[in-house]
Amino acid sequence: MATLADVARHAGVSTATASRIINGSSKPVADALRTRVLAAVAELKYVPNAHAQMLARSHRSAVGVIVHDVSDPYFAEITRGLQRVATADGRLVIICNSFREPDRELEYIDLLHAHQVAAIVIAGSGYLDDATAARLDDRLRAFEATGGRIAVIGRHEHTGDAVLPDNEQGGYLAGAHLFDLGHTEVAVIAGPSYLTTTFDRLKGLQRAARKYGCKLPKKRIIHADFTRDGGEDATARLLTEQPEVTAIAALNDSMAVGALAALRTAPDRRLAVIGFDDMPIARDVTPSLTSVRLPLTELGERAMTLALGAAGDAPRVEHVEAALIIRQSTWSL
Amino acid sequence: MATLADVARHAGVSTATASRIINGSSKPVADALRTRVLAAVAELKYVPNAHAQMLARSHRSAVGVIVHDVSDPYFAEITRGLQRVATADGRLVIICNSFREPDRELEYIDLLHAHQVAAIVIAGSGYLDDATAARLDDRLRAFEATGGRIAVIGRHEHTGDAVLPDNEQGGYLAGAHLFDLGHTEVAVIAGPSYLTTTFDRLKGLQRAARKYGCKLPKKRIIHADFTRDGGEDATARLLTEQPEVTAIAALNDSMAVGALAALRTAPDRRLAVIGFDDMPIARDVTPSLTSVRLPLTELGERAMTLALGAAGDAPRVEHVEAALIIRQSTWSL
DNA sequence: ACGGTCTAGGAAAGCGCTTACCTCAAGCGT
DNA sequence: ACGCTTGAGGTAAGCGCTTTCCTAGACCGT
The missing domain is CATH 1.10.260.40 (lambda repressor-like DNA-binding domains)
Known part of the structure; x- marks a missing residue:
């Protein structure tokens, strides 16, 4: 050497x-x-x-990114945006997969801190559980205390710079679309209940239901795990247990694709399906998937921009809107 | 601090x-x-x-990974395997996206070298161009000279530890399947011509053609860029320019999905389509996609295992077989 | 030719940590 | 009670680099 x-x-x-x-x-x-x-x-x-x-030179140059799993398309998209901005700024990006395990997340925060990164961006770990959130926040503050910058994507216990996709509004859009089409018996395939993402999207859906004078009772909300297979299983159960349902709102596209797969095995049942996130596959499944688009790459870009920008006096919070993309998987009753 | x-x-x-x-x-x-x-x-x-x-402690612990783009599902899958093994070994993984630009790759090799990583794993950059390959090899050798370990996935100029997916055999499998079904007018949507992956898969296809006494002339081989849209464009052109074609072999699933999309706009034409890699979406498109499966996660796991293993006396080379997964997008003529 | 101002290059002090080596005192056997 | 082992803890020498002085020669004006 x-x-x-x-x-x-x-x-x-x-x-x-x-x-x-x-x-x-x-x-x-x-x-x-x-x-x-x-x-x-x-x-x-x-x-x-x-x-x-x-x-x-006590000069920090790398930046750290903590996401659920880069190979999940949702986070892959976000990560792409993060990378683009960071690389353009000449920085090395260290990506860590938390797999939504708070302990692993904690570990990575300290690891990135130890590696003297200039900033940490965290996506997809809004925990509803206060104890967990507080533990994370404590470590993040320790990092900030040494001059590190933090930006989070999505609602998060940590108060600081953040980019917030409007999940509540997205949920509303999805619900309103279904109710507009005349569906009254709607089921929801939700994500894990401890995530703020799930919570907010559900909230929007509920608001739409109220607005349209419809019901969205507990038994119509099935919690799955944001994976395709989870969506397929949930739909299969729904088909037999709640045959009156005519439309399904899946809280992400992977689960919506699973729902479509389950429906394919029951050709006599024709349910409308709406997804969330508008992943690239949405165009290519049959029927093509109606979805609520979130500009994920942009989310990443903005978060990294915040993280690399000058330390603010007050926390900067940017909101990002959701948009409905109508395709063939939803139709009027 | x-x-x-x-x-x-x-x-x-x-x-x-x-x-x-x-x-x-x-x-x-x-x-x-x-x-x-x-x-x-x-x-x-x-x-x-x-x-x-x-x-x-002059003790290297992190490992580096250079791939085309983590958010590409093909590499996401490989990366997942790499991460699993590295994390299990308690190592930090630094992921770099080369976007198949040799210069960027070169830069990252030196960067990882500078960061004293214990090993570098490179996937998806088998360049056919000798000059490019030699430049890369030179930097890799410099890294090895300082005690670093290297493992490559796929055929590569660098001779050392490697995990080789059998792309040639995979190409043969795809071709044989189509010819078996009676298709004689087959077109190929290939990847960039400077990649060994493209070259090897094509070679297998050619071998199958010879074996079945069929032709696969140059004009039937269209080079695209391994993306969905590239596949769609190529197919659209094919449809008008070479209407006699009855089957398409796409050299990866993304392009096959694009091909399916193009075919959907021409309902009167019914071509068989076969993909490559067997990505998760293959099951969920309509018709479901016949594909040549490569165990990508395993590829990653084995490469990282090689990279972290004891430095060998002789280069270790592991071969990984391809397998044909038949679904509905191919049928006999 | 002389003092003064530049300027190119070197000496050395850290950056924050690990670890080989050393010290000192307690505890042992006889 | 003495020398010796042992063990707990401290001292300080780097790891490879950057950077702040500092030096010594070159160049200027008069």
């Missing part, structure tokens, strides 16, 4: 000069030396030790 | 003792001190500086 000292010795200069040349410091250096040092770098295949650099 | 020295001072011990207590060193320490130090850690919200640690 070649070190800066090796390079300097090889070129017959001091480490100070070598460092200045390699980092393109503003201090002028004779061309002869520059050439010699650069030659030494090439010959020794010198690569500076990033850890030593970080230590010496 | 609290440092170890602060903690030590606060607890009235030396930094050596504090360090030993915090890292749970094997050296015995009086319980009274341990308690005091731990209390100081909690009170000062001390988080060790990972960079300083890395520097002090």
